[in-house]
Amino acid sequence: MSRMIVVSNRVQVSGSDAGGAQGGLAVALSAALREHQGLWFGWSGERTDTFSGHIDFRREQGVTTATIDLEDQDIEEYYDGYANRTLWPLFHYRIDLAEYERDFAGGYARVNARFADTLRPLLETDDVVWVQDYHLLLVGAELRRRGCRNRIGFFLHIPWPPKRLLSTLPGADALVRAMFAYDVIGFHTREWLESFREYAVLELGAVPVGNGGLAIGDTTVELLVAPIGIETADFKAAVEGSIARAAFRQMQESANGRAMIIGVDRLDYSKGLEERFAGYERFLRDCPDQRKSVFLLQIAPPSRATVESYRRIRATLDGLSGRINGAYADVDWVPLRYVNRGYPREVLAGFYRAARIGLVTPLRDGMNLVAKEYVAAQDPDDPGVLILSRFAGAAAQLSDAVLVNPYSAEELSDAIGRALSMRRAERIRRWRALMAVVEREDVIWWRRRCTEALLGTQAAAEEIREP
Ligand code: ADP
Numbered sequence: 001m002s003r004m005i006v007v008s009n010r011v012q013v014s015g016s017d018a019g020g021a022q023g024g025l026a027v028a029l030s031a032a033l034r035e036h037q038g039l040w041f042g043w044s045g046e047r048t049d050t051f052s053g054h055i056d057f058r059r060e061q062g063v064t065t066a067t068i069d070l071e072d073q074d075i076e077e078y079y080d081g082y083a084n085r086t087l088w089p090l091f092h093y094r095i096d097l098a099e100y101e102r103d104f105a106g107g108y109a110r111v112n113a114r115f116a117d118t119l120r121p122l123l124e125t126d127d128v129v130w131v132q133d134y135h136l137l138l139v140g141a142e143l144r145r146r147g148c149r150n151r152i153g154f155f156l157h158i159p160w161p162p163k164r165l166l167s168t169l170p171g172a173d174a175l176v177r178a179m180f181a182y183d184v185i186g187f188h189t190r191e192w193l194e195s196f197r198e199y200a201v202l203e204l205g206a207v208p209v210g211n212g213g214l215a216i217g218d219t220t221v222e223l224l225v226a227p228i229g230i231e232t233a234d235f236k237a238a239v240e241g242s243i244a245r246a247a248f249r250q251m252q253e254s255a256n257g258r259a260m261i262i263g264v265d266r267l268d269y270s271k272g273l274e275e276r277f278a279g280y281e282r283f284l285r286d287c288p289d290q291r292k293s294v295f296l297l298q299i300a301p302p303s304r305a306t307v308e309s310y311r312r313i314r315a316t317l318d319g320l321s322g323r324i325n326g327a328y329a330d331v332d333w334v335p336l337r338y339v340n341r342g343y344p345r346e347v348l349a350g351f352y353r354a355a356r357i358g359l360v361t362p363l364r365d366g367m368n369l370v371a372k373e374y375v376a377a378q379d380p381d382d383p384g385v386l387i388l389s390r391f392a393g394a395a396a397q398l399s400d401a402v403l404v405n406p407y408s409a410e411e412l413s414d415a416i417g418r419a420l421s422m423r424r425a426e427r428i429r430r431w432r433a434l435m436a437v438v439e440r441e442d443v444i445w446w447r448r449r450c451t452e453a454l455l456g457t458q459a460a461a462e463e464i465r466e467p
Helices: 024-034 072-091 102-122 139-145 172-181 190-204 232-240 242-255 273-286 308-328 345-354 369-376 409-420 424-440 443-455 458-465
Strands: 004-010 038-047 056-060 063-070 128-132 151-155 184-187 207-209 213-216 219-225 259-264 294-299 336-339 357-360 385-389 402-404
Touching (some): 024 063, 038 072, 038 102, 063 072, 072 102, 102 139, 139 151, 139 172, 151 443, 172 213, 172 219, 184 190, 190 213, 190 219, 232 242, 232 345, 242 259, 259 345, 294 345, 308 336, 357 369, 369 385, 385 409, 385 424, 402 409
Parallel strands (some): 038 063, 259 357, 294 336, 357 385, 385 402
Antiparallel strands (some): 056 063, 213 219
């Protein structure tokens, strides 16, 4: 059995009791590595005056980690810059927010090379390397330059933008060309995969080969659709645990017979929070008779506070929530409970269960795990309704949710009304169909699908043909 070397920007081993806003990736990779031999390599999150290439090895909660420190300039240009101010907005279709600076691109290339430099000596002949996400698009090419002949896979956890948007990025051709250093590239949905393919074919002259792969000259890359799932079994167990039950009871008491709508998101412009608030406001305006029988709990811990666009969205939401509560609150009712903090997973599980509606309305999202967690937390005999943006990767799998266009306040308002009045039989029918997917295509399924493709086994090759 080959060792698995996972490479990602941050190495955040996550136990089931971890609190705060964990990215979906941290939860998924910890689950994957716990069952696997190998190593998790990445940035420590720490700063150093001068980059030394020193590697800090640790063993945390059953996972071996190897981390490096980065310089201030690295963090500014690679992480805050190219990753979070260039690629993140661009890949979420927000070219209006994307910042194109040569220093960012330079810092990004430098840090990707530093990752490859420090990782290369750790690699043994049979290791397979699995690089994660948009921070490290160039690591595969940098490893190849250093003579690495191991199988190297890449997984993108965010959307891949359409060709016309990606064309606005200076150096886009070179970036995509470099990704042909990977043996396999995985995406959450066929839509993201097709956008990648279209760019490679039309802009770089790549040609289709084999099982839906692509070739430029004699370099080929396989493309894989593998939607990430949650730890469904663990999550179901957590919902039955004492912490979740206490959170559920606390929320039920405080709801006092009113139907709760829940939103749980990192505070990010891609999550459609402004539009969600506007849709809810529209519902309050249009349905005066239902007003006092609902409330929206929006949990949104701040993230990436060093980036200006994140400070702006926070200020905007503070204003909007104040306006909504100012216009509609009464002495015995507040329509919007807007909370800027994270909660432990078990507590969230209890909150999800207490919610009649899960409102998950990103403008664009690679996957969205909150939607799946909401489904997994429901009471099978009396489940709530998932309202899901059709622009989340999860919508490709969760077609039995009430799917909405998150840009339309009217559609959001209608969906809330429809979910509130939905009969139990329909709720149960929809939930069963959703839960079947969340159970079948969980994080273990995702990891297996990816690792089989990475190891080049037959099973995966067959799956690649059937999206
Ligand atoms: P992203 O990775 O973009 O943040 P996902 O929905 O895919 O979005 O994953 C978010 C993960 O972070 C989920 O597992 C969710 O439970 C967790 N999370 C989000 N917000 C909070 C919060 N306020 N408190 C605790 N966990 C959170």
